[in-house]
Amino acid sequence: MRKIVMALAIAAVMSGSVATSQTAYAAQSSHDTNVYIQPAVPIGPKVQMLDCYGTTGSMGCGPGWVWRDGWRGWGCYPC
Amino acid sequence: MKARTMAGGFAAAAVMTVGVAVGGFGYAAAAPGDFSTLPVDPNLITDSLAYNAAPSVFNPNGRPGVETVYIHRDGSRQITSTILVLPDAKAASAALDGAKAELAGKVANSKTQPAAVGSGGTMLTGMSPDGSKSVTVLSFAEGNTATTLEFDGAAEDPAPSDLVLELGHKQDTAIRDWQAS
Numbered sequence: 001m002r003k004i005v006m007a008l009a010i011a012a013v014m015s016g017s018v019a020t021s022q023t024a025y026a027a028q029s030s031h032d033t034n035v036y037i038q039p040a041v042p043i044g045p046k047v048q049m050l051d052c053y054g055t056t057g058s059m060g061c062g063p064g065w066v067w068r069d070g071w072r073g074w075g076c077y078p079c
Numbered sequence: 080m081k082a083r084t085m086a087g088g089f090a091a092a093a094v095m096t097v098g099v100a101v102g103g104f105g106y107a108a109a110a111p112g113d114f115s116t117l118p119v120d121p122n123l124i125t126d127s128l129a130y131n132a133a134p135s136v137f138n139p140n141g142r143p144g145v146e147t148v149y150i151h152r153d154g155s156r157q158i159t160s161t162i163l164v165l166p167d168a169k170a171a172s173a174a175l176d177g178a179k180a181e182l183a184g185k186v187a188n189s190k191t192q193p194a195a196v197g198s199g200g201t202m203l204t205g206m207s208p209d210g211s212k213s214v215t216v217l218s219f220a221e222g223n224t225a226t227t228l229e230f231d232g233a234a235e236d237p238a239p240s241d242l243v244l245e246l247g248h249k250q251d252t253a254i255r256d257w258q259a260s
Binding site for chain 2: 071
């Protein structure tokens with residue numbers, strides 16, 4: 001009799017555990033909270049063109065141009 | 080007494096009438112021989128403060144006209160504007176030829192190319208005889224005027240041709256406006 005009670009108790013505990021885990025699994029699968037992140041595309045090294053003096057330029061003068069006081073006064077002039 | 084007063088009044092009116100007829104009411108018009116408004120300030124095509132004008136020289140070397148020197152604020156560049164006002168277009172053309180011949184001996188390694196400014200426009204580029212300066216000269220005639228614009232700068236910094244032509248066009252326009260006034 002005592003063995004029967006113990007066996008029933010163990011069976012009850014095990015069945016409850018299984019049922020609970022199934023419920024949890026079901027809940028998890030219906031509300032997927034995983035966030036998928038798009039793999040980042042590898043970015044190559046940025047190229048910063050230099051002005052005539054080997055610096056990154058000033059006053060908005062682009063590559064190949066330099067800011068100086070020339071024939072037209074202050075402005076961007078070609079190198 | 081009354082008759083004398085009236086006579087005086089008529090005389091004064093007659094003098095005023097003759098004065099108006101001869102001189103006209105053209106306050107804005109340039110008086111004959113007034114060349115002060117002829118030169119075009121290069122600051123019109125710069126950042127507006129780049130050049131300082133020296134006092135104009137009227138009738139340079141005894142020739143009717145005006146010469147003005149504009150010096151860059153850093154002292155490394157100079158623009159000399161010389162405008163001769165001659166009796167007619169033929170005299171202006173002859174003066175232009177003379178100026179070109181004079182420049183040919185003044186500029187080393189010179190190159191001359193036609194310039195679409197005024198009449199007979201040419202642009203001469205080269206160096207000073209000692210090689211220390213770049214020299215660019217734009218010369219052209221317009222009616223009875225002969226103009227030379229000389230740009231002197233550092234040897235490695237000659238005047239850009241677009242600036243030379245732009246100032247030349249503005250000077251040509253100013254001369255035509257002056258002639259029409």
